[in-house]
Amino acid sequence: MRSFFRNRLLAAGVILFIVICLLSIFQPVIVRALIGNINPMAQGKFPIFDPPSSQHLLGTDRFGRDVVSLLLIGLRFSLSIGIMAGVIGTLLGTVVGLIAGFYGGIVDSILRSSTDMILVIPTLPLLITLSAYIKRLDVVTMAILLSIFSWPFAARTIRAQVLSLRERAYIDLAQTSGLNKMEIVFQEIMPNLLPFLGVGLAASTVGAILAEFGLEVLGLGPGNVSTLGLMINWAISWGVLTLGKGIIVAAPAVVLVLLFLSLNFINIGLEQAFNPRLKGTTGL
Amino acid sequence: MDKNTLLDISDLRVYFHSTHGEYKVVDGVNLTVQRQEILGLAGESGCGKSTVVEAIMRLIRPPGYIQEGKIMFYPSLEANSSGKMVPSDAFLSKHFDHGVDLVTLDEMPLTEMRWKYISYVPQASMNSLNPVMKIGAQMTDVILAHSAFTKNEARQRATEALAMVSLPPQVLEMYPHELSGGMKQRTIIAIAMTLSPQLVICDEPTTALDVNVQRAVLESIMGIKEQLHATVVFVSHDLAVHAELVDRLAIMYAGKIVEVDTVDSLYKKPLHPYSQRLLSSIPVLGGPRVRQEAVLGQAPDRLHWPSGCRFHPRCPFAMDKCREIEPPLIEVEAGHQVACHLYPDVMAGAIPVLNNQKVDHVN
Amino acid sequence: MSTEMAKPQSLLLDAQHVSTIFGGQGRRTPVVAVDDVSLSIPAAAPVILTIVGESGSGKTTFTRNLLGLTKPSSGTIRYGGKDIYAMSASEWRSYRREVQPVFQDPYATYNPFYRIDRVLQLPLRKFKLATSAEEGRQKMEEALKAVDLRPGDVLGRYPHQLSGGERQRIMLARIYLIRPRIIIADEPLSMIDASLRTLFLNILLDFREKQGISCIHITHNLSTAYYLGGEIMIMCKGRVIERGDMDTIVSHPSHPYTQLLIDSVPSSDPSARWKDRRGLSNAVETATLKTEGGSACIFTSRCPHVMDVCHVKRPTFVQVSPTQESACFLYDKEVVPQPAQAPAKV
Numbered sequence: 001m002r003s004f005f006r007n008r009l010l011a012a013g014v015i016l017f018i019v020i021c022l023l024s025i026f027q028p029v030i031v032r033a034l035i036g037n038i039n040p041m042a043q044g045k046f047p048i049f050d051p052p053s054s055q056h057l058l059g060t061d062r063f064g065r066d067v068v069s070l071l072l073i074g075l076r077f078s079l080s081i082g083i084m085a086g087v088i089g090t091l092l093g094t095v096v097g098l099i100a101g102f103y104g105g106i107v108d109s110i111l112r113s114s115t116d117m118i119l120v121i122p123t124l125p126l127l128i129t130l131s132a133y134i135k136r137l138d139v140v141t142m143a144i145l146l147s148i149f150s151w152p153f154a155a156r157t158i159r160a161q162v163l164s165l166r167e168r169a170y171i172d173l174a175q176t177s178g179l180n181k182m183e184i185v186f187q188e189i190m191p192n193l194l195p196f197l198g199v200g201l202a203a204s205t206v207g208a209i210l211a212e213f214g215l216e217v218l219g220l221g222p223g224n225v226s227t228l229g230l231m232i233n234w235a236i237s238w239g240v241l242t243l244g245k246g247i248i249v250a251a252p253a254v255v256l257v258l259l260f261l262s263l264n265f266i267n268i269g270l271e272q273a274f275n276p277r278l279k280g281t282t283g284l
Numbered sequence: 285m286d287k288n289t290l291l292d293i294s295d296l297r298v299y300f301h302s303t304h305g306e307y308k309v310v311d312g313v314n315l316t317v318q319r320q321e322i323l324g325l326a327g328e329s330g331c332g333k334s335t336v337v338e339a340i341m342r343l344i345r346p347p348g349y350i351q352e353g354k355i356m357f358y359p360s361l362e363a364n365s366s367g368k369m370v371p372s373d374a375f376l377s378k379h380f381d382h383g384v385d386l387v388t389l390d391e392m393p394l395t396e397m398r399w400k401y402i403s404y405v406p407q408a409s410m411n412s413l414n415p416v417m418k419i420g421a422q423m424t425d426v427i428l429a430h431s432a433f434t435k436n437e438a439r440q441r442a443t444e445a446l447a448m449v450s451l452p453p454q455v456l457e458m459y460p461h462e463l464s465g466g467m468k469q470r471t472i473i474a475i476a477m478t479l480s481p482q483l484v485i486c487d488e489p490t491t492a493l494d495v496n497v498q499r500a501v502l503e504s505i506m507g508i509k510e511q512l513h514a515t516v517v518f519v520s521h522d523l524a525v526h527a528e529l530v531d532r533l534a535i536m537y538a539g540k541i542v543e544v545d546t547v548d549s550l551y552k553k554p555l556h557p558y559s560q561r562l563l564s565s566i567p568v569l570g571g572p573r574v575r576q577e578a579v580l581g582q583a584p585d586r587l588h589w590p591s592g593c594r595f596h597p598r599c600p601f602a603m604d605k606c607r608e609i610e611p612p613l614i615e616v617e618a619g620h621q622v623a624c625h626l627y628p629d630v631m632a633g634a635i636p637v638l639n640n641q642k643v644d645h646v647n
Numbered sequence: 648m649s650t651e652m653a654k655p656q657s658l659l660l661d662a663q664h665v666s667t668i669f670g671g672q673g674r675r676t677p678v679v680a681v682d683d684v685s686l687s688i689p690a691a692a693p694v695i696l697t698i699v700g701e702s703g704s705g706k707t708t709f710t711r712n713l714l715g716l717t718k719p720s721s722g723t724i725r726y727g728g729k730d731i732y733a734m735s736a737s738e739w740r741s742y743r744r745e746v747q748p749v750f751q752d753p754y755a756t757y758n759p760f761y762r763i764d765r766v767l768q769l770p771l772r773k774f775k776l777a778t779s780a781e782e783g784r785q786k787m788e789e790a791l792k793a794v795d796l797r798p799g800d801v802l803g804r805y806p807h808q809l810s811g812g813e814r815q816r817i818m819l820a821r822i823y824l825i826r827p828r829i830i831i832a833d834e835p836l837s838m839i840d841a842s843l844r845t846l847f848l849n850i851l852l853d854f855r856e857k858q859g860i861s862c863i864h865i866t867h868n869l870s871t872a873y874y875l876g877g878e879i880m881i882m883c884k885g886r887v888i889e890r891g892d893m894d895t896i897v898s899h900p901s902h903p904y905t906q907l908l909i910d911s912v913p914s915s916d917p918s919a920r921w922k923d924r925r926g927l928s929n930a931v932e933t934a935t936l937k938t939e940g941g942s943a944c945i946f947t948s949r950c951p952h953v954m955d956v957c958h959v960k961r962p963t964f965v966q967v968s969p970t971q972e973s974a975c976f977l978y979d980k981e982v983v984p985q986p987a988q989a990p991a992k993v
Contacts, residue, residue: 169755172716173766178743178773191760328840329811465702492837494701494867499911499921521841524870524915547917565845566915567870570897576874578846580795583810 010269016262024076031069040069041226049245058251062238065226067248071255074228077139078259081212084143085150086205092147093154093204094197100155101162102185112159115152123149124214131220142221146208153207154200161196165189195270202267206260213256228252289358290483290515291317291340292383296353298335298344305587309335309348311539314613317483319360322509322516324530324547326523326562330583331536333519334407337485340386340517341404342394355386359401359482399430403476405486410468413460419471420456427478445474448511449504466497470504477512484508487519502529523566527551532619535559538584538594541613545620555622557599593625601626658725659690659861660713660746660829665722667708680708681719682885682945686863688829693861695851695877697893699869699908705885706865710833713863714748715739744774747827751834753814757806763817764802770825790824791817794850812843819850822860830854830862836871848874869912873897881905884945890964891971901973903950944976956982 023030031040034057038045043063050060058067100111130145165171166189174188215221216229235249298310310332317323325333338344340355386394398404406412414422423442427433433441443453449470460468469489476484486505490498502525508514518530526533527547534544535558543556554560565576581598584590590597596606605625613623667681682705688694700706711717713724715731724731726742734742750756757766767787770776777783788798794816801813809817815835822830832851836844848871854860866872872879873893880890881904889902900906914920944950944957954976962974976982 168758169750169752170758172714172748173750173756174758174769175716176714176743176748177769178740179769188758192758328842495869495908495911496701498913502913503921522913523841524913527915527917528913528920551917562841565841567874568915569870569873569909569912573874573876575849575852576845578842578849583812583840 007269007272009265009272013262013265013267013269016258017266020075020079020259020262023072024079027072027076031066031072035066035069040066040073049243052247058247059245061231061248062234067251070226070231071228071251073226074231074252075255075259077225077227078209078212078229078256081139081143081146082205082209082259084139085146085208085212086201088143088147089150089204089208090154090197090201093151093156093200094158094193096151097155097158097160098162098185098189098193101159102166102181102189108159111155115155118149119152119156121149123211127211127215128218128220131215142212143208146211147204149211150204150207154204157196157200158193161193162189165192198270199267202263202270206263206267209256209259228256288318289316290319291315291517292354292356292358293336293340294354294356296336296339296355297351298332298339298348299351301347301349307586308539308589309586310339311589313353313536313539313541315534315541315544317515317517318532319482319515320509320513321531322505322518322529324526324533325517325519325536326521326526326533327536328521328583330586332539333536334487336536337404337487337517337519340485341398341402342386342389343404350387353387356383357386357402357483358383396430399426399476399481400479401481402483402485403479403481405472405476405484405489407488407491409472409489410465413468413471415460417459418456419458419460419463423456423471423475423478426475430479441478442474445478446471448477448507449474450500450507464497466493466500469493469497469501473501473504473508477508477514480512481514483515483517484512485517485519488521489518490520490522490525498525505529523563527566535562538589540594540623541621542595542624543620543622544613549620555616555620555627556595556624557601557626558595593623657690658687659727660686660688661723661725662686662713663723663725665709665712665719665724667705667712667717668720679885681705681712683722684709684882684885684887685722686713686880688861688863693855693859695855695862695864695875697864697866697872697875697877697879698882699866699872699879700882701867703884704882706882707833709882710748710831710863710865713831714746715742740774744770744825745828747822747825747830749818749822749830749832749835751837753811753818753838754806756818757814759806761805762802763804763806763809763814766817766821767824770821774825776824786824787820790820793823794819795846796820812839815839815843815847819847822854823858826858827860830860831865832862833865834867835864836866836868844871851875869897869908870915881908886945887974888946889971889973889975891968895968895970899968899971901967901971901978902946902975903952903977904946905973907949944974952977954983 035046043065046056046060046064046066048060048062048064050056050064052059056066056068058071060066061070096111096115100108100115127145127149134141171184171188174184179187212221212227213229216227217233219230219233221227221229229252231252232249235245235252238245238248240246240248293313293315296310296313297308300307300309313332313336315323315336325336327333335344335348339350339353344350384393389397413419420439420442423445424435424438427438427441428435431438439456442456446453446455451467451470451474455463455467455471460471463471473484473486473489489505490501493501505516505518506529508516518526520526530547532544533547533550534541535556536542537558543550543554543559550559551563554563561577565578580600584594584597592608593599593602593606593611596602599606603625609625611623611625613621614627615621616627663685665681665684666679669678669680670676684705686696686698688696698706698709708717712719718732726746729738731739731742757763764787767790768783771783771786777786787802791798791801796813796816801809801817806814815838818835830851836847839847851862851864852875855862862875864872864875876893878891879893879896881888881896881902883904889896889900889905896905897909900909942961943959944953944962947953947957950957956976960976960982962976962979964972964974965978965980967973967978
């Protein structure tokens with residue numbers, strides 16, 4: 001476990017992620033601290049397009065809303081969608097991959113075909129079409145929609161890994177020790193999949209956030225909440241760059257980049273921690 | 285220096301850095317190799333025998349390093365029959381009369397020396413054949429890179445080398461996956477022979493091979509000595525194979541040499557308690573079925589070798605002296621060296637210890 | 648032990664005409680890994696039976712058939728009279744407990760995620776070998792000491808923290824703990840050192856003498872097989888070509904393949920080295936060398952005594968001496984008018 005955190009990339013990623021999570025969790029508190037008891041989404045409370053000042057660290061937008069507050073709301077939103085979609089997708093994918101890989105035969109063929117079918121469908125166009133029909137797009141609905149597209153990746157990876165693990169000699173030994181198939185899948189194979197689950201989770205989350213972000217930039221997605229993507233969408237429609245208020249479009253982008261960085265650091269760091277060949281040699 | 289000596293290793297120490305400490309894998313090895321002999325290097329895993337030959341070939345990579353020692357190589361100019369000279373031959377020939385120290389030799393002449401003067405057949409080398417090239421192409425590549433032969437001459441040499449290991453010329457047109465494990469191994473040996481080197485080092489060439497195939501590979505190695513008149517250093521943990529093949533045998537334990545002797549004499553009269561246990565544990569096919577004693581205890585911790593004589597925790601004859609003082613490798617008879625406190629004097633007429641008898645001194 | 652297993656049978660383990668064929672579903676040509684192999688272990692007294700064969704001889708596949716890990720394509724394997732592939736759940740559990748493996752690779756056999764204690768705890772739990780945690784712990788320690796390991800040194804550790812020798816010894820400690828009736832050991836010595844090999848072989852002998860455990864030992868190394876004694880069965884390309892008493896066969900090998908094998912074993916005595924060189928004729932063994940199968944002898948391409956009949960009929964077992972039988976036409980009265988009485992000279 002200690003060697004887990006000796007990896008600096010992983011440590012950096014985890015710390016950054018924890019900071020982001022804390023910001024999201026305490027978002028209401030922070031917002032109240034910044035702007036008092038005002039609804040951050042309410043329009044016209046503050047001067048329009050105020051430059052950054054001690055009261056509004058990143059200024060205000062077209063409707064007189066504090067940018068920092070909007071950022072925090074959006075961050076919380078993206079994070080919750082991303083994590084939810086990531087977890088659901090990975091869980092679903094893992095179960096599918098485990099069953100397909102271990103039992104093989106016709107079960108494997110059916111599951112593999114379904115996985116491939118979904119992989120073939122282009123994600124963004126389908127999401128765009130779907131969101132045009134679904135009137136109320138709230139967090140949970142969106143998470144479920146997004147997870148439909150992320151589970152095939154997890155399924156493929158897990159299945160491949162299970163196929164290789166299935167042939168290990170310790171599986172033979174477990175069989176001769178009296179374990180039945182279910183026990184073998186969960187007690188012998190599953191623990192060795194944890195590294196892949198960790199990596200898969202991080203990757204799924206990134207994928208989900210990116211998809212959600214993309215939708216919002218296009219103007220789809222929930223309209224009643226301020227999300228990061230939506231902020232950029234608004235900013236572009238206001239033409240902030242020509243107005244010299246570039247910070248309104250830069251800020252959400254930077255926050256998103258930081259979020260991705262943290263998740264990807266965790267991703268790469270986990271891979272390194274579990275695959276000794278990626279690390280430098282440490283002697284015998 | 286004895287004219288017959290080809291290789292003289294003195295006080296070789298190869299250590300490996302690690303977060304836990306220094307692994308003293310080879311810790312003070314003195315060994316000579318005579319011309320045109322097959323010298324065997326035996327010992328169990330972890331004793332350092334593979335590392336010794338890797339040091340000779342200067343293949344020790346970080347975290348390993350040669351801490352100390354000299355490996356003097358005395359090739360003979362007349363014996364270098366590989367034909368046309370390349371530039372480094374001139375450089376090397378200047379040093380030949382007083383030998384080259386392989387430890388301090390520069391990278392460039394060292395690379396030139398490989399394959400031409402010293403060849404190496406590493407462990408599991410049958411997997412090092414390029415799977416997408418024909419055998420013939422791989423062999424001629426090596427020959428052309430290290431000599432001034434023409435393509436045709438190189439092909440001719442390749443055919444001759446294959447014949448020396450009893451492989452037909454058709455092999456040149458084959459791909460590695462078409463050959464069996466034993467044939468691949470013999471191909472590697474053939475490649476090692478193509479430039480008629482004076483020293484060929486083989487590291488566990490017969491491990492994991494079936495017994496039929498093993499015999500064919502061993503015969504190929506005998507061919508190196510008989511047809512090339514080269515010297516062979518043969519590393520293996522299998523003492524039965526050493527009995528069949530080598531002229532002299534050196535036994536290693538815990539990074540040091542514990543006994544060296546001609547193979548006939550050593551198998552009849554092993555002196556070091558470790559050699560005795562090791563040699564008595566060779567199962568003999570068809571002989572009387574006798575229950576043997578295993579060597580007791582566990583292999584020593586490589587980070588912290590035992591004090592004094594490294595074998596003392598497992599030795600049935602351990603004395604107080606053995607715990608404190610490391611026994612030097614001394615010559616007790618002509619050509620027979622042993623590192624053990626049971627044999628303190630060179631010619632004191634000590635009777636060798638066999639079958640749990642205690643040592644006596646004869647007058 | 649389940650009462651279903653208590654029925655006395657003259658044969659404890661009885662494999663009859665087992666064949667295992669891989670592939671053959673459309674594209675690829677079928678590979679006959681195990682070709683009509685039979686084997687039996689008596690119930691009355693423990694025996695040691697060694698199966699000797701080169702790589703590709705089918706011995707590993709046959710081992711998996713016996714262990715219930717791979718189902719054969721034809722033939723039956725009965726334990727205590729019951730077909731192991733048609734057993735009820737409780738019969739299967741008893742079979743599992745009474746027939747245990749020792750594998751070749753002491754590293755791959757342990758799940759790197761768990762501590763080594765689990766290797767011993769799992770059978771304790773699954774086979775209900777102890778009634779309390781305390782008793783279980785005692786049994787574990789007793790088993791470790793029986794293989795010359797200190798419990799304090801190995802318990803609580805992960806597999807990668809132990810040496811190859813220690814890991815292989817834990818395999819044996821597990822056997823000691825489970826107390827099966829038959830051990831099936833697949834090349835158990837090939838990855839451990841010489842000094843540990845002797846200990847290992849001695850433990851196998853002790854298991855037979857003191858615990859009454861039979862052993863089926865699979866190896867390509869004739870010398871270690873000889874040390875164990877007992878019976879021997881020699882396989883070549885999926886078929887058994889000679890079988891019988893170890894001493895008889897080693898001193899008087901009848902089948903040409905057996906003679907070839909014994910001839911290739913290094914002498915381990917420097918004064919008795921190989922006199923001749925085998926040379927080119929026997930040395931060429933390409934991976935694509937055609938071996939006949941089906942209704943021909945498996946050894947025709949390499950046999951120095953091959954006759955016409957060897958290419959058209961598959962040899963059946965002929966009793967060459969009271970304690971050995973050979974699948975070779977050289978000894979078949981019906982084929983050769985004057986069959987060889989003594990082993991044919993190579």
